[in-house]
Amino acid sequence: MRLTALSEVLPGAPVTNRDMAERFGLHEKWLERMTGNRSRYFCDPAAPDGTPRTTGDLATAAGERALRAAGADPSSLDFIVLTTASPDELMPATVNTVADRLGVNDIPTFQLTSGCAGALTGLYTARALLAGGLRRGLVIGADTVVKLWPSERDIQQIRPAELANFALFGDGAGAAVVDADDDGPGFVVEHMLLRTTGKGRKPAQVVRWYGADGAPLVPAPDGSMVREPMSDEDYKAIEEHVPGLACTVLEELAAATKWRVGEVEHILPPQLNGAMTEKIRAHMGVTAEQAVSCVADTGNNGNALPFIQLNRAAQRIADGTGVGGRVLVTTIESSKWIVSGLALRHRPAGSADVV
Numbered sequence: 001m002r003l004t005a006l007s008e009v010l011p012g013a014p015v016t017n018r019d020m021a022e023r024f025g026l027h028e029k030w031l032e033r034m035t036g037n038r039s040r041y042f043c044d045p046a047a048p049d050g051t052p053r054t055t056g057d058l059a060t061a062a063g064e065r066a067l068r069a070a071g072a073d074p075s076s077l078d079f080i081v082l083t084t085a086s087p088d089e090l091m092p093a094t095v096n097t098v099a100d101r102l103g104v105n106d107i108p109t110f111q112l113t114s115g116c117a118g119a120l121t122g123l124y125t126a127r128a129l130l131a132g133g134l135r136r137g138l139v140i141g142a143d144t145v146v147k148l149w150p151s152e153r154d155i156q157q158i159r160p161a162e163l164a165n166f167a168l169f170g171d172g173a174g175a176a177v178v179d180a181d182d183d184g185p186g187f188v189v190e191h192m193l194l195r196t197t198g199k200g201r202k203p204a205q206v207v208r209w210y211g212a213d214g215a216p217l218v219p220a221p222d223g224s225m226v227r228e229p230m231s232d233e234d235y236k237a238i239e240e241h242v243p244g245l246a247c248t249v250l251e252e253l254a255a256a257t258k259w260r261v262g263e264v265e266h267i268l269p270p271q272l273n274g275a276m277t278e279k280i281r282a283h284m285g286v287t288a289e290q291a292v293s294c295v296a297d298t299g300n301n302g303n304a305l306p307f308i309q310l311n312r313a314a315q316r317i318a319d320g321t322g323v324g325g326r327v328l329v330t331t332i333e334s335s336k337w338i339v340s341g342l343a344l345r346h347r348p349a350g351s352a353d354v355v
Helices: 017-024 028-035 055-070 094-102 118-131 160-166 235-257 274-284 302-319
Strands: 002-009 079-084 109-113 136-143 172-179 186-196 205-207 217-219 225-227 231-233 266-268 326-333 338-347
Touching (some): 002 055, 017 028, 028 274, 055 094, 055 302, 079 302, 094 109, 109 118, 118 136, 118 172, 118 186, 118 326, 118 338, 136 302, 172 302, 186 235, 235 274
Parallel strands (some): 079 109, 079 136, 266 326
Antiparallel strands (some): 002 172, 136 172, 217 225, 326 338
16 A cells, blocks of 8 residues: 555644633643653634634545545545544544545445554554555544533633643644555555454543433542533543553554664654653654654644654655654554554655665
């Protein structure tokens, strides 16, 4: 499988820690220390037409950009895969809304519910579809966090540490056009891995969906009754387990490709927040020059993040700031402890051989 083009979409202007502090009455420096993030992006439901306002809007824009970068017409697609944890509706599936907007019909579409491992889950699925005889596909990762935000009436009842959790996340999308033909420019897949390691383990990330009655009332620490939050994260479990799992993935990719980790030019570490990602990078033994990390500036936009990282690795290669074309991608999803990895080798335009 070859990734022939990549894209990223971030809506609106960056929302800084100062912006977040002013909205919630927090301290800017405390927020930066807690998260390590400097900014994030949010869709604006009141934005004018043509500006992304939903997961489907972001996914459509990312798909359009990737197709344009590949010089591919939507009619050339044999399938579309969308990975997301925040579809616009349960039905119709957001992927089918995206297909309609792209002008695509009469092909299979897939919507996969996932989190941090979603982009690689989508690519893993695409590789199987291409191996089954299809020739070209579009894989998109997109998320929006508007459904996770507390209502204005609940904000005063939420502890500062919980509010800091909301400051981790942001909206965004990314996409890749994938071809079965390995000849031509782009990123050739050398190895992929994807598996769950969560048997018997408690989830460290939970996102809930509710019916018509909405979230139930649950006891707050002060004994009052509040609406159950739509998401929970066990940061202690994440901090304890993610660095080691990321190292395991990196070692497996290196063993499969026979690449020395210290010589690989571009390594994409897991993205939770700026502070945690930096700790994971150091634990993995990856240098700052090797690392391709964006979460501190984009926020944690879930399924979009690996595509955005890959797009920025491609930009580094294209503009000469990153010498060499080997890429290792590691993602860990703490929801039920899913590990995934991807090894890519860049093939420049006009090159007869993979370099």
